[in-house]
Each structure stands twice: as structure tokens, then as C-alpha cells.
Amino acid sequence: MDLVPPNTQADLRHVSAKSSEQRLSAFMHEVSGRALIMMESATKNTDIAMDLVQEAFISLYKAYSKKPTEEWYALFYTILNNKLYDWKRKEQRSAIPFSLFKKKNLDFEDDAPEEQIADDYHIDPAEILSQHMTINEIKEAIDKLPIRQQQAFMLRAWEGFSTKTTAEIMQCSEGSVKTHYYRATQALQQMLSYLSPYHQNKGMTDE
Incomplete structure (x- = not known):
């Protein structure tokens, strides 16, 4: 750990x-x-x-x-x-x-079966949380992620914990951490893509 x-x-x-x-x-x-x-x-x-x-x-x-x-x-x-x-x-x-009288799945959202995803910690958080983005814009995007994706992303990319330690903290498998982290980075890149210079230049070109 x-x-x-x-x-x-x-x-x-x-x-x-x-x-x-x-x-x-x-x-x-x-x-x-x-x-x-x-x-x-x-x-x-x-x-x-x-x-x-x-x-x-x-x-x-x-x-x-x-x-x-x-x-x-x-x-x-x-x-x-x-x-x-x-x-x-x-x-x-x-x-x-009456929740006591019915079966209810209390698991967090996004706990889907693990996918075979390589550990993408080589993704530079700076590519997502770049200088072109404000703190509020970043936080708003993170707020939209399912809780497990939030945890995986912030523990891995922000705190810098390893996949193994993140799995121990989140009480799940390393494969789940990799899946949640991958999905989080993909979602953030998509949500924040409009802030990238490439996207802005492309929009000007399309006009």
C-alpha cells in the first residue's frame, strides 16, 4: 500500500x-x-x-x-x-x-462488471485538468460522474495513489478501479473537450 x-x-x-x-x-x-x-x-x-x-x-x-x-x-x-x-x-x-419490505439494490451506480482495461494512469491529468479550464468548470464536470468514478479518478489522478491502494480504499478489485478510472477520464475528456484549444479552433474552421 x-x-x-x-x-x-x-x-x-x-x-x-x-x-x-x-x-x-x-x-x-x-x-x-x-x-x-x-x-x-x-x-x-x-x-x-x-x-x-x-x-x-x-x-x-x-x-x-x-x-x-x-x-x-x-x-x-x-x-x-x-x-x-x-x-x-x-x-x-x-x-x-417501506424499503424494509422489498428487496433493494443499495450498490452505488456504475458498479458494472469489470472490463479488461489496462491501467491508464499514464494519462496525464493535465490533459484533462488543463490551464484552459477553471476550477468551477472542472468541479462541475467531476460532480456529474457517478460516485465510484469520482473516487477512482480523484484518488488516482489527484492524490496519486496506486491502483492497488485505491482498490483497498474503495474496497473493490484492482480491475474495478481500472474500469472506473478509465470511464471517468473518458467522460471528463468528453465533457471538457469544448474547452480545449483544438476544439475551439476546429469550431472556428467549421464556421
């Missing part, structure tokens, strides 16, 4: 000697912004997203405060995703009257 994801900005050389509270504070400062965006995309509700992130930090500290800081990253996102799953299941149950 990855310890510190490649895309993190934290400098762990100076936090190992700090108290658990100081380490948690530094860790929260490092990951809370990205984690909040991930949960906002999944829940479509800022207040709920903040609650989930806060609960995940509390659970992390209670269960793993003695763990080295570098081990917190994967542990935190595993806890956070478990809390998201629990919230999603409760929402699905409460939205269906």
Missing part, C-alpha cells in the same frame, strides 16, 4: 517528532481541502461533506493516533469512503417508503 501519495505537498520530515495533536493538525491542513471537494462531489451537499470529513478525522485520530503520519493517508481515505458508503446507503433507504 502507498504510504504518502506522490501528489501530497506535506513535508513529513518535521512532523514525526511532534505530538499526535500537532501531527493531526498538520495532516488536516494538508488533506482537508481535497477531501472536502471529493465529498461535495459525491454528496452534492457542503454541510454533509464537511460532517463526513470531520467524522473521518475524528475516527482516524481515535483509532490510529499512534500510527506514523505517513500511514494516515490511505487510512484516512478508507475511513472517509466507508462513511460516505454508510451515508449513501442511509439516503437510499430513507428515500424509499
